[in-house]
Amino acid sequence: MSDVIPKSAAVRLALSGSSYIDVAALPWIETVPGLRMKLLYKDAETREAMMLVEAAPGSSIPEHVHGGVEWALVLEGTMEDDEGVVTAGNFVYRPAGSRHSVRMPNGAKYVGFFHGSARMTSNGQLFPSYED
Numbered sequence: 001m002s003d004v005i006p007k008s009a010a011v012r013l014a015l016s017g018s019s020y021i022d023v024a025a026l027p028w029i030e031t032v033p034g035l036r037m038k039l040l041y042k043d044a045e046t047r048e049a050m051m052l053v054e055a056a057p058g059s060s061i062p063e064h065v066h067g068g069v070e071w072a073l074v075l076e077g078t079m080e081d082d083e084g085v086v087t088a089g090n091f092v093y094r095p096a097g098s099r100h101s102v103r104m105p106n107g108a109k110y111v112g113f114f115h116g117s118a119r120m121t122s123n124g125q126l127f128p129s130y131e132d
Contacts, residue, residue, distance in 0.1 A: 023052060031127070034059030040111075044130040050113045051128075055079070057107040063100065064127070068116015070094040077108035086110075 012020040019041075026038040034056035041050040047068065055077070071093055072079065074086045081100040086092045094100075096116065117126040 028054070032059070032061065035061065042128065042130070047116050047130055048114065049128040049130075050111065053108070053110050053112055055104040055108045055110075057105065059104050059107070061102040063121045064118040065099045065121060066094050066096055066116070066118045067126075068096050068114060068118075070115075070118065071113045072110050074108055074110045076110075077104060077106045079104050079108045079110060 011022075014020065021040060023038060023040065026040075028036040028038060030036045036054050038052045039049070040052060041048070043049075057077075071091070072086065073091045074088050076088050078088070079086050079092075080103050083100065084092070099121070114128055117128055117130070119126055
């Protein structure tokens with residue numbers, strides 16, 4: 001298994017190999033204006049990542065194409081695209097190849113899990129990136 005991050009004082013490794021993560025102690029990273037995240041897990045070898053995302057009201061994620069699968073569980077607020085709305089307590093699965101942009105008119109907090117990356121259509125940037 002490759003190196004799994006985050007690597008910080010917020011992570012306590014157990015003898016069993018389990019990682020206990022103090023989410024409150026992790027730093028917020030602003031990804032696009034109005035959107036910030038805490039990286040909970042990332043493994044470059046398996047190309048998997050999990051993050052806690054907080055979006056301000058009116059924020060959006062530009063159009064992108066999923067190269068792998070994304071799962072998102074909305075904890076607060078709403079996230080929507082042209083195909084549907086995901087409200088607090090609900091879940092969306094996006095298969096590889098899906099193309100969309102995301103709007104958070106009321107703001108949102110959600111947990112996202114990626115297998116693979118999404119590619120921004122405007123500039124080709126991958127998210128998440130598994131390169132360090």
